[in-house]
Amino acid sequence: MMISGKNSIGNNFSAMGTDVFYAKNPSSGEQLKTKYHEATVSEVNEAIVLAEKAFVQYREKTGFEKASFLDAIADELFQIENDVVDLCGQETGLPEGRLKGELGRTTNQLRLFASLLRDGSWVDARIDFANSDRKPLPKPDIRQMQIALGPVGIFGASNFPLAFSVAGGDTASALAAGCTIVVKAHPLHPGTSELVGQAILKAAKTCNMPNGVFSLVQGVSNDVGLAMVRNPLIKAIGFTGSYGGGKALFDEAAKREEPIPVYAEMGSSNPVFILPKALEDNQEALPEGLSNSVQLGVGQFCTNPGLTILQDSEKVRDFEQKLQNSISLSQSATMLSESIHKNYTKGLEKLKSKDSVTLVSSGKQQEMPTQGVAEVLSVTAANFLKDMELEEEVFGPSTLLVHAKDKIEVLAIAKNLTGHLTATVHGTEEDLREYSDLLKILERKVGRLLINGFPTGVEVCHSMVHGGPFPATTDARMTSVGTAAITRFTRPFCFQNFPDSLLPDELKTENPLKIFRVENGKTVVP
Known part of the structure; x- marks a missing residue:
């Protein structure tokens, strides 16, 4: 098939406007050769009138x-x-x-x-x-x-x-x-x-x-x-x-x-809650799984986990060290565009400019265009609860670790969340019984609640819900x-x-x- 660079108004190509634009290869920064014609308002309206005429017939199929x-x-x-x-x-x-x-x-x-x-x-x-x-x-x-x-x-x-x-x-x-x-x-x-x-x-x-x-x-x-x-x-x-x-x-x-x-x-920050006994039982799998999920698709999935909530313990420090090691060894990767990369960098800079947020780990920067570097940041639950901006999605390969002192702070974080596409809870059977109230809170915050998994990957099936309360x-x-x-x-x-x-x-x-x-x-x- 040949690329025309024109609009398709039903079966006809159209290029009435004078404004044109080009695609760009984000890996090389090279502008691609084909010229694309921006649709005029007249062309958009023509397509819609044609769609209305077609609907009269198509609805009867x-x-x-x-x-x-x-x-x-x-x-x-x-x-x-x-x-x-x-x-x-x-x-x-x-x-x-x-x-x-x-x-x-x-x-x-x-x-x-x-x-x-x-x-x-x-x-x-x-x-x-x-x-x-x-x-x-x-x-x-x-x-x-x-x-x-x-x-x-x-x-x-x-x-x-x-x-x-x-x-x-x-x-x-x-x-x-x-x-x-x-x-x-x-x-x-x-x-x-x-x-x-x-x-x-x-x-x-x-x-x-x-x-x-x-x-x-x-x-x-x-x-x-x-x-x-x-x-x-x-x-x-x-x-x-x-x-x-x-x-x-x-x-x-x-x-x-x-x-x-x-x-x-x-979009969504897709909070992941890791409960105490699950953390103790999965010291190797959890940091590796989180690292992979954060970086999947260079963090450009709408379900990448941008928030990770942990209840402080000796094992949390071990978990954070393993996650830090995994992220520090990761190579940067090409993001989808200069604008997406710019917004990701801007979002990280905004987080790191806050006195309450510390940088835990950062991946390796490659000298190529639009490279997204994985980062892990950290904040206490008390500071997180004071600053609603910390919950906002940063579209790219990063996650913010939120350290809660106890169950009370874990529940406070959940109650304070706005709407998200997903939430994930890692827990043993004992954890899940003890934190059953957490699950009930999260039902009101998201469209999909996962147990012992990671949110990246959305199965296309009859029972899937990919949605959630506002602003997701x-x-x-x-x-x-x-x-x-x-x-x-x-x-x-x-x-x-x-x-x-x-x-x-x-x-x-x-x-x-x-x-x-x-x-x-x-x-x-x-």
């Missing part, structure tokens, strides 16, 4: 037809794997193995949503049959299911150029829900975004999907994204990125005459990973006293799709 479309996208991505991995490596500096793994994750989640659609029960069909003999008033026939919202705007993420980008989880779940989409490509990997977008468009043609089911717009400025959020035809937004970016979109959507949901996943996300009721993500882009709709012939198959009395339904308050297994 059966679950099996939409499933075939998602499978076809996965097939097309598999066919261009080498091209995607090669170009994405140039734009992100990520190694081949990581990118092949991420592309596999991307195609697998497309196929997972396809299987969900073929099963069909996800629509949560509910039926209350009519009863004309009911007294004092007859009971009407009422049937409910989830239906698609309409055109959706999606923002590609910087840190996952495939799995959280043009064909990522937001795209898969929105298309599965029956929504048409306009994707704002992330400017750090515009060529990768175009390649993946072309694969989606090819799959759409193969599956006879309407023109406008997918569009891709490029751009560095905020104007492109704001134009998407402000357009009244857009009915929801999916975003993965920084707190500042997500909150700005959320606020902008709230200003609309018709406010819309913005499902923004905005803008809606704690939702997840951006797993099949439950589909309901972000649907709403419940009720049919009252419809003849069977006019009902969707999911709600017809004979249940032709053989899906699970709730009928008169009871779950009916087909």
Whole structure:
């Protein structure tokens, strides 16, 4: 596939604007050759109008037809794997193995949503049959299911150029829900975004999907994204990125005459609590595991552990020494961009400028561009509780050790936390019994609570929750990973006293799709 550097307005390439930009290889600092045209507001609006026209047809596609479309996208991505991995490596500096793994994750989640659609029960069909003999008033026939919202705007993420980008989880779940989409490509990997977008468009043609089911717009400025959020035809937004970016979109959507949901996943410090007996029993595994988790992906996962809470003891000093040794031997690695590296460095400098924070250990700096150096810092629980800034995410390979004197301070730290994507507790059975109140506190702070593991790595499955209370996300009721993500882009709709012939198959009395339904308050297994 050839890269045009243009926007994809449905099936047509467009380059109406005069503003252009280039991708840069973060490993070498080299500017790549292809020139990309930033979308104009007119082009963004044209894509959205086309998406609205396509939605009228796409929403009527059966679950099996939409499933075939998602499978076809996965097939097309598999066919261009080498091209995607090669170009994405140039734009992100990520190694081949990581990118092949991420592309596999991307195609697998497309196929997972396809299987969900073929099963069909996800629509949560509910039926209350009519009863004309009911007294004092007859009971009407009422049937409910989830239906698609309409055109959706999606923002590609910087840190996952495939799995959280043009064909990522937001795209898969929105298309599965029956929504048409306009994707704002992330400017750090515009060529990768175009390649993946072309694969989606090819799959759409193969599956006879309407023109406008997918569009891709490029751009560095905020104007492109704001134009998407402000357009009244857009009915929801999916975003993965920084707190500042997500909150700005959320606020902008709230200003609309018709406010819309913005499902923004905005990052997290992912606190890890290591309880006393677990620390005593795992003196080798815990410091090594924490070091690896902190540095995974050069700390650029939204689940890297940025806070580690320890209850002081003799073993804590041993743990800290082993962690210090592990980090000090680590080599710096290439971060995704100059801006991400700059923000990481700035975040560390802010922490280290505080009198209450001390540097425990630092990795080895390599003389190459955008090198992220792993660091471990330390603070007492008393000082941590006085300074809310210490809880903020520093996006990169670092963690802040918070030393608590006793259980009372451990619980105080947990109670004082804002919302995060994950929290982890390392504990023996005895620890977990003694600190059961800690687990209950953390349930109210995060979307996923782990026991004796590390938060990096998010399984794509039916039961995953990748979300959490604000400020980790803008809606704690939702997840951006797993099949439950589909309901972000649907709403419940009720049919009252419809003849069977006019009902969707999911709600017809004979249940032709053989899906699970709730009928008169009871779950009916087909």
